[in-house]
Amino acid sequence: MSLNDLIQLGASLVAVFFVAWLVKRMGLGADPRIQDADHAIRLAEEAEAGFNGIEVARDRAGFSAIVRNAGGRMMLVRAHGNHFAARPVDIEVVGRLDKDFLTLTMPEKTFGSVTLQLGKEAGMWASRMRDLNCG
Amino acid sequence: MDKLPDPVVYAVPAFILLLIAEMVISLRADKSRYEARDTLTSLMLGTVSQVAGALVGAAVVGMSVWVYQFHLFDIGIAFRQWWWAWILCFFLDDLAYYAFHRSAHRVRWFWASHVIHHSSQHYNLSTALRQTWTGFFSLTFLFRLPLFLIGFPPAMVFFCAGINLIYQFWIHTEAIRRLPRWFEAVMNTPSHHRVHHGVNPRYLDANYAGVFIIWDKMFGSFVAERDDEPVRYGIVKQLGSFNILWAAVHEWVGIAKDVWHAPWKHKLSYMWREPGWSHDGSRATSATIKERWAAGRPAEEPAE
Numbered sequence: 001m002s003l004n005d006l007i008q009l010g011a012s013l014v015a016v017f018f019v020a021w022l023v024k025r026m027g028l029g030a031d032p033r034i035q036d037a038d039h040a041i042r043l044a045e046e047a048e049a050g051f052n053g054i055e056v057a058r059d060r061a062g063f064s065a066i067v068r069n070a071g072g073r074m075m076l077v078r079a080h081g082n083h084f085a086a087r088p089v090d091i092e093v094v095g096r097l098d099k100d101f102l103t104l105t106m107p108e109k110t111f112g113s114v115t116l117q118l119g120k121e122a123g124m125w126a127s128r129m130r131d132l133n134c135g
Numbered sequence: 136m137d138k139l140p141d142p143v144v145y146a147v148p149a150f151i152l153l154l155i156a157e158m159v160i161s162l163r164a165d166k167s168r169y170e171a172r173d174t175l176t177s178l179m180l181g182t183v184s185q186v187a188g189a190l191v192g193a194a195v196v197g198m199s200v201w202v203y204q205f206h207l208f209d210i211g212i213a214f215r216q217w218w219w220a221w222i223l224c225f226f227l228d229d230l231a232y233y234a235f236h237r238s239a240h241r242v243r244w245f246w247a248s249h250v251i252h253h254s255s256q257h258y259n260l261s262t263a264l265r266q267t268w269t270g271f272f273s274l275t276f277l278f279r280l281p282l283f284l285i286g287f288p289p290a291m292v293f294f295c296a297g298i299n300l301i302y303q304f305w306i307h308t309e310a311i312r313r314l315p316r317w318f319e320a321v322m323n324t325p326s327h328h329r330v331h332h333g334v335n336p337r338y339l340d341a342n343y344a345g346v347f348i349i350w351d352k353m354f355g356s357f358v359a360e361r362d363d364e365p366v367r368y369g370i371v372k373q374l375g376s377f378n379i380l381w382a383a384v385h386e387w388v389g390i391a392k393d394v395w396h397a398p399w400k401h402k403l404s405y406m407w408r409e410p411g412w413s414h415d416g417s418r419a420t421s422a423t424i425k426e427r428w429a430a431g432r433p434a435e436e437p438a439e
Contacts, residue, residue, distance in 0.1 A: 005189060009182070009185075009186065012182045012185065013182060015151055015178075016175065016178040016179060016181075016182055017175075019151070019154060019155070019174060019178060019261070020171050020172075020174050020175035020178065021171075022155065022158065023158060023169045023170070023171040023174045024171040026158060026159075026162055027162070027166065028158060028161055028162060028166050028167075028168070028169035028170070028171070029166060029167065029169065029170045029171060030166060030167035030170070032167075046334075046367060047373070048419075049336050049419075049424045049427040049428040049431075050427035050428070050430070050431060052431075078375070080256070080373065080374075080375045080376075081170040081172060081173050081256065081257075081377070082167045082170045082173075082256070082257070083256040083257075083369075083373070084373075085256075085373040085374070085375030086373070086375075087375070108375075110374070110375070110376035110378050110381045110385075111375045111376060112375075112376075
């Protein structure tokens with residue numbers, strides 16, 4: 001790489017960080033929440049066509065939800081930036097119950113772990129996760 | 136080899152100004168069109184892509200010049216004398232781009248390189264700059280080689296490719312809804328390209344055009360944007376992460392894992408079959424997603 005290339009790269013990086021800073025400074029962005037059970041089911045359906053969710057455990061703040069279909073399969077939906085991302089809740093997902101909170105740790109490290117405040121429902125959904133391991 | 140300037144370098148200031156203009160429009164129209172971490176990811180991916188391109192640029196040019204020595208026709212580069220060849224080159228380069236782009240969505244090996252560009256759930260001008268790091272490794276330059284064999288000088292082809300790339304920048308926006316009907320009929324537009332970035336089953340695997348949408352209409356891959364179905368952007372399995380490295384290599388990692396675990400007779404298929412293919416049918420390709428979606432909806436009127 002020549003000096004000219006390095007200068008060009010340096011200028012590009014300055015421009016990149018300036019634009020990203022400007023996006024934040026201008027207040028662009030959103031605070032996406034899962035509004036209700038129907039919204040969670042729609043998001044799960046968008047993530048997997050034909051999923052057909054029937055039951056939902058929604059985090060109290062609406063950051064995430066677990067959606068279950070008639071076949072017993074579950075899908076975790078969580079906010080990501082201005083949008084949402086989803087992953088199936090299968091045998092590889094680790095669930096940890098702490099009173100009203102259920103934490104799901106996904107096998108995909110970049111997706112991370114998600115803690116849902118589910119109130120009294122937390123125990124029931126934790127038990128469903130345990131059933132996955134038994135089944 | 137004749138030398139021509141790289142038009143993309145001259146377009147960069149305009150890219151930045153248009154980006155800021157689009158941000159100002161978003162501030163009034165819809166703040167959710169931008170997200171700082173997403174924009175930073177897109178722009179960093181674009182910057183590293185430029186570095187990767189510079190590192191392998193000499194090899195690509197070398198290969199082009201080598202292939203060019205077997206050219207069939209003698210075509211000059213002087214515009215006054217060879218203006219028709221310039222126009223023809225631009226058209227054929229766009230056709231080559233269509234072939235590349237369609238393959239990039241239908242063959243997992245090429246998709247692994249191209250997926251970077253689709254990995255944002257946003258659709259704005261910063262998305263346009265979210266470009267591949269591994270284009271050379273995935274051999275995508277092969278699609279342009281026939282142009283050199285015909286006899287178009289490498290400098291002419293690379294210049295046309297640069298113009299093609301510049302054209303594709305401005306169509307990555309939600310700020311422009313529709314353009315005049317005649318323009319939408321011939322050219323790739325923000326509306327057509329929004330469809331291309333869509334993950335709605337209706338919109339999957341459509342509109343591969345670079346500059347001229349006519350290729351999609353000719354080869355049956357055109358889908359019109361519908362006002363009653365807003366486009367959802369990204370990839371079928373959304374990344375759910377702003378990790379730059381992961382965005383760049385996740386599909387390559389996926390291929391490596393699949394090839395490692397697959398039975399011997401299926402190993403190659405995990406590289407050359409369509410994204411989502413699996414030997415036991417446990418995953419969904421775009422075709423199966425479309426089938427499931429079609430099965431669960433009533434018949435409807437076609438789009439205008």
